[in-house]
Amino acid sequence: MKRILGLTSIRSDYDLMSVVYRALHEDPDVELRLLVSGAHLSPQFGRTIDLIMADGLPLLGDVETLINGDTQSSRLKTAANLLSGSIDLIRAYAPDMMIFAGDREDVLVAATIGAFLNIPTVHFFGGDHTTDGHVDNPVRHATSKLVTAHFVSIDEHRHRLMHLGEPEHRISVIGSVALDKFVSEPLLNKAAVLQEMKGKPHAATNPLAVLIFHPLDQERAVAPDYARNAVDALIARGYHVMVGAPNSDPGNSELFNTLLKLGQREQVTFYGNTSRACFVNLMRHAALMIGNSSAGILEAASVRLPVINIGERQRSRTCGKNVIFCGGDKKEIEAALDTVGTAEFQASLSALVNPYGDGRSALKAVALLKSLDLASTIKKTEDPLHAS
Incomplete structure (x- = not known):
């Protein structure tokens, strides 16, 4: 053995x-x-x-x-x-x-x-x-x-x-x-996922955007602003924002507190951490992923999920055509949202293949x-x- x-x-x-x-x-x-x-x-x-x-x-x-x-x-x-x-x-x-x-x-x-x-x-x-x-x-x-x-x-x-x-x-x-995990995890309906993640009532009736933002040393001073800009832009477009906790890298404290405070809005649920089954199914039911998580680069293509990667983290990694990169200014985020919302971009997702495997x-x-x-x-x- x-x-x-x-x-x-x-x-x-x-x-x-x-x-x-x-x-x-x-x-x-x-x-x-x-x-x-x-x-x-x-x-x-x-x-x-x-x-x-x-x-x-x-x-x-x-x-x-x-x-x-x-x-x-x-x-x-x-x-x-x-x-x-x-x-x-x-x-x-x-x-x-x-x-x-x-x-x-x-x-x-x-x-x-x-x-x-x-x-x-x-x-x-x-x-x-x-x-x-x-x-x-x-x-x-x-x-x-x-x-x-x-x-x-x-x-x-x-x-x-x-x-x-x-x-x-x-x-x-x-x-x-x-x-x-996208093959092995059973499908849960949206209501079951939101119940498990303590989603707010607004989440049940609006498209879901998953926001995950991790600290990056050179963006430490601006990361909280990037997160606020993203949430403001998403709420203005009618999304309910499901917010995950940042990792433990330096710079996490202020970012964590910012995300926690954003979670007080009725259009935002701060779920922090969740089980693998819930996260996989959250991605299945989401309309968008935004932030700078590697999940957007490596995994989102498996469920044909549009991704907006904000800032410098993840730059130059191989990714699917579902991913676009932008800066953290609110106007840049809004422009990225305009792009992923076009009929052309949405239609391109139907033929999307994850470059990282099956x-x-x-x-x-x-x-x-x-x-x-x-x-x-x-x-x-x-x-x-x-x-x-």
């Missing part, structure tokens, strides 16, 4: 990997454990460890790491807490491999632990790239140089890793496992995790100077 340890520290990375984790847990040839840390344990960010427990997935343990100081140094100290707090748990469990997803500091910590403890590691969603200047981008690439193998979403990401000096035999293109990637990932002999390739002897 192969022992696999998944590491998760925030709602978003767990949501990306949840179908993979479930499939591994149900496989009789695999012993899955999760090591849970970071924002998962924070009441402010929804204590999303409860969602993991509700999914019935077994934990190796939980490590309290989050220092919510809303600064870059507090984020770095959180990473240090994860490193020091999880080493002994991982060493004692001695998994056959560790798996993790994304571009936060947690994956860099996990990859470092694997490299030093000689535990094979598999990184999901490597090889992606943005030009927004966020530290997560080089963190993603640095992680790629430490891990044993890469499960990437599209061929572009494979080529980027090869340009970083990673040999092709370490890279598997499987599509995005984040899309599998929602059937998790089983590919599980088959590879079971079959690959990662122990024999854990030593990275390749010289980037002579990479093919």
Whole structure:
């Protein structure tokens, strides 16, 4: 039996990997454990460890790491807490491999632990790239140089890793496992979704716009204004705005308070965090997604949902034709709303195909995790100077 340890520290990375984790847990040839840390344990960010427990997935343990100081140094100290707090748990469990997803500091910590403890590691969603200047981008690439193998979403990401000096035999293109939930999650009607998310009465009779806005260091001073501008523009167009909580990156405090205050309006529901089933069905019933979440870039195309990405976050990532980018000025947001509301734009959605896959990637990932002999390739002897 192969022992696999998944590491998760925030709602978003767990949501990306949840179908993979479930499939591994149900496989009789695999012993899955999760090591849970970071924002998962924070009441402010929804204590999303409860969602993991509700999914019935077994934990190796939980490590309290989050220092919510809303600064870059507090984020770095959180990473240090994860490193020091999880080493002994991982060493004692001695998994056959560790798996993790994304571009936060947690994956860099996990990859470092694997490299030093000689535990094979598999990184999901490597090889992606943005030009927004966020530290997560080089963190993603640095992680790629430490891990044993890469499960990437599209061929572009494979080529980027090869340009970083990673040999092709370490890279598997499987599509995005984040899309599998759109296939596996049952359909809920709009009324059931709004009841679960405590939607206000206005939501039942108006089109839904999903607003998710995360902090970006260089937009820290203007992000609250961007959020207010978006909500004002959406309300003026007759939308009910369903607002999610920002992540725990520096700059979250003022943004969180702004979104919470906007949630006091009758045309706005601040739901904060919700279950995977509710979020998938919220996207199914929404008329629009707006903000700067990767869900708009990676996932919205699977339900042919128009997306307006505000500001610099997510710039230059591959995305479907359902996504348009704009600045945070109210007039720019209104112009973007005009564009997505045209008959031509709406008609183009009927032929939309998600460039990241068809929602059937998790089983590919599980088959590879079971079959690959990662122990024999854990030593990275390749010289980037002579990479093919």
